[in-house]
Every structure is written in structure tokens, then in C-alpha cells.
Amino acid sequence: MTTETKRKVLVLLGPTAVGKTRLSLELAAAYNAEIISGDSMQVYRGMDIGTAKITSAEMKGIPHHLIDIHDPEDAYSAAEFQEQGKRLIEEISARGKLPFIVGGTGLYIESLCYGFRFSEAVADEAFRSEQDAFAEEHGAEALHARLAAVDPASAARLHPNDRRRIIRALEIHHQTKVTLSAAQADQKKESPYELCLIGLTMDRKILYKRIEDRIDQMLEQGLIQEVQGLLDKGYNRSLVSMQGLGYKEIAAYLAGELTYDEAVTLLKRDTRRFAKRQLSWFRHMKEIQWIEDFNEQNYPENLVKIREIIYRRFESTH
Template sequence: MTTEIKHKVLVLLGPTAVGKTRLSLELAETYGAEIISGDSMQVYRGMDIGTAKITPAEMKGIPHHLIDIHDPQDAYSAAEFQVQGVRLIEEISARGKLPFIVGGTGLYIESLCYGFRFSEAVADEAFRSEQDAFAEEHGAEALHARLAAVDPASASRLHPNDRRRIIRALEIHHQTKVTLSSSHEAQKKESPYELCLIGLTMDRKILYKRIEDRIDQMLAEGLVAEVKGLLDHGYSRTLVSMQGLGYKEIAAYLAGETTLDEAVTLLKRDTRRFAKRQLSWFRHMKEIQWIDDFNEQNFSENFAKIRAIIAGKFLSGLEYTSEQSN
């Protein structure tokens, strides 16, 4: 994946609920950008509340790509995201706009930014079936422990419920005797793009409170009804999409396996853990300029910091529209 001219690509990343959406809209308006969603769940149609998906009205006319491109029964992968992202960066740049990747799925974003080569290990259906059967008999934690035994770094980044990715990591090690984490570390971390990576985080207690408030808001907006509608439509609980945070827990409640309070408590706990894993992944990425105290109260101050970061990184040839509009 090479280009004669390195296209400028702006990247905004951070854990769930940190406030990426509002900032991304402000930045996209300022710099004439088109947004490429770097979220592995927002690709699915009909999965809106549980993924905190931006609405068409909230987009303010700013083009958003890789949202609502798959039905829930169709699995989506980092490799597919990479192919589509490369194409979009070319197309957006050709229109004279700034490609702007926004999201929290670390593997997806890093694979696009640095042109990862994905493992050539082919699908071994017998091996996958064996691992699936093991998980069904012994539970998700036992399968996760299998991965931790051979590839602790990958295990630390994958939730025990992320069965598809856990089995893929095991499959790669089974076939190649090389761990997925070692493969990632061996990648050539030189980007084909001129990158400006901005990371958002905040005090952990504040972030966790925002996560819990967001989940309460999702419930108020109809998360239970959304999950019920998906199940009624025939989408199985075993689908990759239905294993996403919010969908798995509420589906268990609807099946009578837990109370709603128990499902919500589990969802809040697992989402906090997910945010921790997101930050762990991003902290291993290079060149990220971190805004560590991002919040609504200091939004203007941090927005000015971010503008300065972008100006210092690639102001040349990029219209600094916010200065012109002041």
C-alpha cells in the first residue's frame, strides 16, 4: 500500500464515552474534513442505540463513511476496514477534503494508519469448530485462558466474550507458531500517510461516570427494544455483531437468564473494562498527541490546543479555516 504523495490524514481516537463525537464535528467543520468511522460496531444497520451511533441530523451535513454498511449477520473485519479505508482516503483527498479517522477500535485504526499486513493463515474450519465446542462446554473464560497461555499480550487486549477474535488469534498461532501480538509488533510502523494523531482521555473516575451515564441514557432511549427488535428479526445471539457490548447483556436478560438490573450492572462493568483495554492499545501506538484532561468544561481550551497541534503537524497546504472564520 504505497502512494507517490503522502496524503494528510487526521486521526482522533480515545476510549468510549470520552467525547470524540462533538470534537470530531467541530474539527471537521474547521478543516473541511470527511469523517471515516473507526468503530467496529457502527458498521451494522439497525444497531444504533447500543453503539452510540451518530444520527443523520447530528452529522451537520458532514460526510460520514463506514457507518451502516453491513447487516448484523455479516461479520466485519479489520482487513475489510483497511481496504475500504485506503480507498476512502484516496477518494476524499482527490476531492480536496481532509480524510479524518474517528473512533475507538485500535486494531482497525492502527492497521489503516500503518498499512498492516494481515496474517496469511487460512481459515481452518475444523480447528475453529473445535475451539467453538470447547467454549460451549467450558465457557468463554476457559477459551480466553487458552489464548492467554500462548499469547498473553493478545489475551489482555481481547474481551473473553470476543470469541471470534480469540479463535482467530489461536488459529494463527496454531498454523504459524507465531503469536498475533508478535506479528503486530513486527509490522513496519512507517505510515504511507502524513499523519496527525490526537488522543483523548480524562481522569479515570470521570470517564467511568460518563460510561455509566451513557448506558443509562441508552436504556432511556430504548436499548432493550432495539435488542428485542434485532432478535425478533431473526438475528442470532451468536452473531459477531450480537456479541457487542450492550447487545449480549440485554439479549441474556430478554432470554430470562438475568434480571435487567443484573444485565445493566454487567454491561457497565464490561464497558469500563473495555475502555481500559482501548487505552492500553492506544498507549502502545506511537506519535499520538494526547489531551489528557479532555472534558466539557475545558472544551474551548483543549480545542485551541488541538488546533495548534494540527497546525504544527501539517498546516502547510491545509486551509486553516478556523482562523479565517474568527
Template structure:
């Protein structure tokens, strides 16, 4: 006897592409509950820099995996996979549609396809040695170490993403197998009946939206938010404080660069991050892409999205 797979709707795309507005409309139409697929929105008190949806904007639609960790506590993809899988079960039992929305490719893919994670255990001595190397020689030098043994993972990871770079090095150090080859060997069949929707748009338009969003974040109080986190003792070495917006503004607040330079760096790094997001999503072959997701074509795209959902999930 075959067990019927649970239907799961997924909406992904780069930062600032417009996922939030669409997700609310689709959630209302398809009686869905939203599971956030964002590695930064799990942290309490980190609202402006993560573009976190406000409670009053949720329109009564349940949102999960938002504000579940203090910024002092690191959050992992394995935790997300376990919690997200449990939520899919619970939401389905309530007769509602589980709806994953976000831009963290590894998190979303691990949940959709039930990835098994490397058996490599935490080696604190190895991690501390890599951390010390990065402090002495810089982020680029640590990134180069990864590029030498696992160029595919290095291409996906930003040089400032120290935690994930060290984890990839740790996996190779212990198992002599690269993180990228481990991920490539994962079973590609999903335990769910999936409909994956991907949003994108002209690259230059997306970049302008990113820069406008950062300007809006600054207007809404991003500097004060980061200042408050530093004041409560959140050091720049925390996983949470490595997030875009937080590390750049913290650098300014601690006197290491001007505000103008910090904002320029933030805009540049966010554009690069969006490019890496799209590169990650491109290898997920089952995504149905909405390639020109702009306001002028919103209702036309909505009709296309409804057709895709009907075809993939029979809803």
C-alpha cells in the same frame, strides 16, 4: 521522485470520552469528511447500543463506513483497511481532509500503518472445535488457552470476544507465530502524513460518563432495539451480537438474568472495555494526547488541538 503523502487527521479515544462533538467541530473547520473507526457502527439497525450519530446530527458533514453491513454479516479489520484506504484516496482527490474518528484500536492502527495480515487461512474445523470447547467449558477457559500461547493478545482481548480469541489461536495453530509478535513486527512507518489526536480524562470521571451513557441508551430504547434484532433472527452467536450492550441485554431478554444484573454487567464490561482501549492506544507512540478533555476545559483544549494540527499537518 518521491510521492507526496496524503494528509490524514485521526481522532481516537475510549468510549464516552466526547469524540463525536469534537469531530464535528474539527470536520467543519478543516473541510474534512469523517471515516468511522468503529467496528460496531458498520451494522445497520444497531444504533442505540453503538452510540451511532444520527443523520440529523451530522450537520451536512459526510460520514463513511456507517450502516454498511447487515448484522448477520461479519465485518473484518481487513475489509475496514481496504475500504478505509480507498476512502482516503477518494476524499483527498475531492480536495478534502480524510478524518478517521473512532475507538477500535486495531482498525485504526491497521489503516494508519498499512498492516499486513497473517497468511493463516480460515480453518473451519479448528474454529468449530474451539467454539465447542468454549460452549462446554466457558469463555474463560477458551481465553486461558490463548493466554497459554499468546499472553499479550490475551491481555488485550476480553474473554467474551470469542471470534478474535479463536482467530488468534488459529494463527498460532497454523503458523506457530503469535498474533502479538506478528503485530509487533509490523512496519511502523505510515504511508500517510498523520496527525493522531487522543482524548482522555480522569478515569473516575470517564467511568461516570460511561454509566450515564448506558442509562441514556436504556431510556432511548436499547432493550427494544435488541429485542427487534433477536426477533428478526439475529442469534447471540453473531459477531455483531457480541457487541457491548447487545450480548448483555439479549441475556436478560432470554431469561438468563434480571435486567438489573444485565445493566450492572454492561456497565462493568464497558468500563473494562474503556480501560483496554486506552491500553491499546498507549503503545501508539505518535498520538498527541489531550489528557483532561472535559467540558470546563473544552475551548482551551480546542486551541491546543488546533496548534497540534497546524504543527503536524501544516493546516
């Protein structure tokens, strides 16, 4: 496929709380774009405060896709995101608008940008049950250690509590004798799109302070009531959605397993660690143009830089 026939796709990525939302709205308005959310948690209805989901009013009339498309009991996957994202890129482009992926879920964004083929390994329920039972008996760290023994690269980027993905990585190795990390490394890294990838980051201390302030704000906005409401509707704590940051810690507090202060401390710590893992994932991706010092003070000059990056990538090459 020649560059001339490739669909242009703008991508804005970065860790949680770095400031993607405000910037994405300005860029979408400037470039006649529609936003495709690249966030694995904002797909769930009723999970608004804990996912820092944009409200309809905040969207300022800019179309947003892949938000509020699943009930919390229906697990969402990278393969489903990829399939829906590909369709949306075609539809948005056909309307004469620019597809604009915004988010922080590395696997989702990378799989769509580079057309990953997901593993042929089929679900082996007996193997999964066996791994689940092992984790229940020996703990999350022991299951994580099993993955580290066969696929250290995947283990390094998966949190020990991310049981579903750990078991999937073990299952792929069990069935195919190829590790998930090797299968991903083997993928062709040329994109079917003409990509402009922009990454945002900032001094780590400032980012961590923003994360902690955001969590305090979520609690003020009613995060505890949101989690209680989901539990009251019968959404089980073991659901993939309820394992999300903010939901599992508050659910543990509501169950009496943690004090309020312990839950908040754990949530802040886990979110800082999550941001670190997001950055590690993005750093290995190619072609990202990084804005390293993205903050309020230099927002106007960074906006100029970003517009220059977009111009060089999309306009000056034609």
C-alpha cells in the same frame, strides 16, 4: 515515498464516551474534512442506540463513511475496514478534502494508519469447530487461558468473551507457529500517510461516570426495544454483531438469564473495562498527541490546543 507526496490524514481517537463526536464535527467543519468512522459496531444497520451512532441530523451535513454498511448477520473485519479505509482516503483526498478517521476501535485504526499486513493463515474450519466445542464445554475463560499459554500479549488485550478473535489468534499460531502479537510487532511501523493523531482522555472517575450516564440514556432511548427488534428479525445471539456491548447483556436479560438490574450492572462494568482496554491499546501506539484532561470545563482551551497540534503537524512542516 516523500512527505510531500503522502496523503494527510487526521485521526481522533479515545475511549467510549470521552466526547469524540462533538469535537469531530467541529474539527471536520474547520478543516473541510470527511469523517471515516473507526468503530467496529457502527457499521451495522439497525444497531443505533447501543452503538451511540450519530444521526443524520447530528452530522450537520458533514459526510460520514463506514456507518450502516452491513446487515447484522454479516461479520465485519479489520482487514475489510483497512481495504475500505484506504480507498476512502484516496477518494476524499482527490476531492480536495481532508480524510478524518474518528473512533475507538484500536486494531481497525492502527491497521489503516500503518498498513498492517494481515496474517496469511487461512480459515481452518475443523480447528475452529474444535475450539468452539472446547469453549462450549469448558467456558470462555478456559479458551482464553489456551491463548494466554501460547500468546500472552494477545490474551492480555482480548476479552475472554471475544471468542471469534481468540480462536483466530489460536488458529494463526496453530498454522504458522508465529503468535499474532509477534506478527503485529514485526510489522513496519512507518505510515504510508502523513498522520496527525490526537488522543482524548480524562480523569478515570469522570470517564466512568460518563459511561454510566450514557448507558442510562441508551436505556431511556429504547435500547431494550432495539435489541428485541433485532431478535425478532431472527438475528441470533451468537452473531459477532450481537456480541457487542449492550446487545449481549440485554439479550441475556430478554432471555430470562439475568434480571434487569443484573444486566445493567454487567453492561456498565463491561463498558468500563472496555474503555480501559481501549486506552491500553492506544497507549502503545506511537505519535499520538494526548489531550489528557478533556472535559466540558476546559473544552475551549483544549480546542485551541488541538488546532495548534494540527497546525504544527500539517502546516508548519511545509
